[in-house]
Amino acid sequence: MQTLEHLPDGHPPVATGKVGLLLVNLGTPDGPDKQSVKRYLKEFLSDKRVVEIPDIFWQPILRGVILNTRPAKSAEAYSLVWTEDGSPLALYTRRQAEALDEKYGDTVHVDWAMRYGNPSIASRLQALKDAGCDRILVAPLYPQYSGATTASVHDAVFDAVKAMRWHPAIRTLPPYHDDPAYIAALKSSVEAGLAALDFEPDAVIASFHGMPKRTLELGDPYHCHCQKTARLLSEAMGRELTIAFQSRFGPAKWLEPATDMTLEELAKDGKKKVAIFAPGFSSDCLETCEELAIRGKEDFEEAGGERFAYIPCLNDSDIGIDLLDTLMRRELAGWV
Numbered sequence: 001m002q003t004l005e006h007l008p009d010g011h012p013p014v015a016t017g018k019v020g021l022l023l024v025n026l027g028t029p030d031g032p033d034k035q036s037v038k039r040y041l042k043e044f045l046s047d048k049r050v051v052e053i054p055d056i057f058w059q060p061i062l063r064g065v066i067l068n069t070r071p072a073k074s075a076e077a078y079s080l081v082w083t084e085d086g087s088p089l090a091l092y093t094r095r096q097a098e099a100l101d102e103k104y105g106d107t108v109h110v111d112w113a114m115r116y117g118n119p120s121i122a123s124r125l126q127a128l129k130d131a132g133c134d135r136i137l138v139a140p141l142y143p144q145y146s147g148a149t150t151a152s153v154h155d156a157v158f159d160a161v162k163a164m165r166w167h168p169a170i171r172t173l174p175p176y177h178d179d180p181a182y183i184a185a186l187k188s189s190v191e192a193g194l195a196a197l198d199f200e201p202d203a204v205i206a207s208f209h210g211m212p213k214r215t216l217e218l219g220d221p222y223h224c225h226c227q228k229t230a231r232l233l234s235e236a237m238g239r240e241l242t243i244a245f246q247s248r249f250g251p252a253k254w255l256e257p258a259t260d261m262t263l264e265e266l267a268k269d270g271k272k273k274v275a276i277f278a279p280g281f282s283s284d285c286l287e288t289c290e291e292l293a294i295r296g297k298e299d300f301e302e303a304g305g306e307r308f309a310y311i312p313c314l315n316d317s318d319i320g321i322d323l324l325d326t327l328m329r330r331e332l333a334g335w336v
Ligand SMILES: C=CC1=C(C)c2cc3[nH]c(cc4nc(cc5[nH]c(cc1n2)c(C)c5CCC(=O)O)C(CCC(=O)O)=C4C)c(C)c3C=C
Pocket: 026, 027, 028, 029, 049, 050, 051, 070, 074, 087, 089, 142, 146, 148, 149, 209, 210, 211, 212, 247, 249, 280, 281, 284, 285, 286, 287
């Protein structure tokens, strides 16, 4: 880090000359308890990018109904997947940042943040700034763009810099749903997962997080990005993939087919052995560890399925870190 020289009297010391990289994921509660989950859900579900209903209608439902019922149920689910080092999402995101920081040494200062909960985007951007980073690449770790995820991270970043007198230069990582490096990483990881099974699946399912169907009609590219990822991966692997959308929330219509219904239908159609993976999540999290690996398995077996395998996300595997490295180096070009 350089410190600006020849500052006039009274000017505070200025740290400058470094490049920062901030990995950002969705966010997770501080603990698997009802209060922590309630705090997290309140912040998450009050984001207008996530629930696009005017506050006058939505806040009474959120505060009067959802925050009095969902936290207990969700806390129970979180407690099933919580690790000694915290929530899986926070654990893998931190490890991804540490692995990249180790790779980049002094050239790039790497940190991580969560859109909701801790560590916040504002606090980590300020920490990078304080460490002398005047050029910062912000990387929302979502391969497929959606307003609810990628754009919401951008909102939080630009809200945070609004409070700064001297802005760092900011770059953001574009969606990488069709990037050959991403498709190749998924192919290697899924093929290794399949090769380790002691059965040949009748169906391989790519399960993406769902979104309200209305967002597609309003022009959000998320659904198209998911379809393209699945098509490119299927072509690269030379095998059919079944696409499905998980984690439906609320009464509105969501993208289809739903993962739980797909598992049930496959079992009923005689496809008794399945493998499932979640290409849209760069880290394992509640939605993969609990909803897919635990509940998905139960639902499939209850419907008559016999063998079920969950293939983990890229996380901080060598394949996963190499992918992040490729993506970040490209976006850092000219800065390092
Ligand atoms: C990967 C992309 C994601 C999209 C798109 C997305 C949209 C979306 N999610 C909700 C509601 C919930 N999601 C929850 C958890 C959750 N969601 C994502 C990712 C995407 N969400 C992740 C990575 C996680 C896991 C967080 C963790 O701590 O592990 C939850 C909270 C859990 C629960 O109570 O079930 C909710 C609620 C909406 C409404 C939405 C699109 C509008």
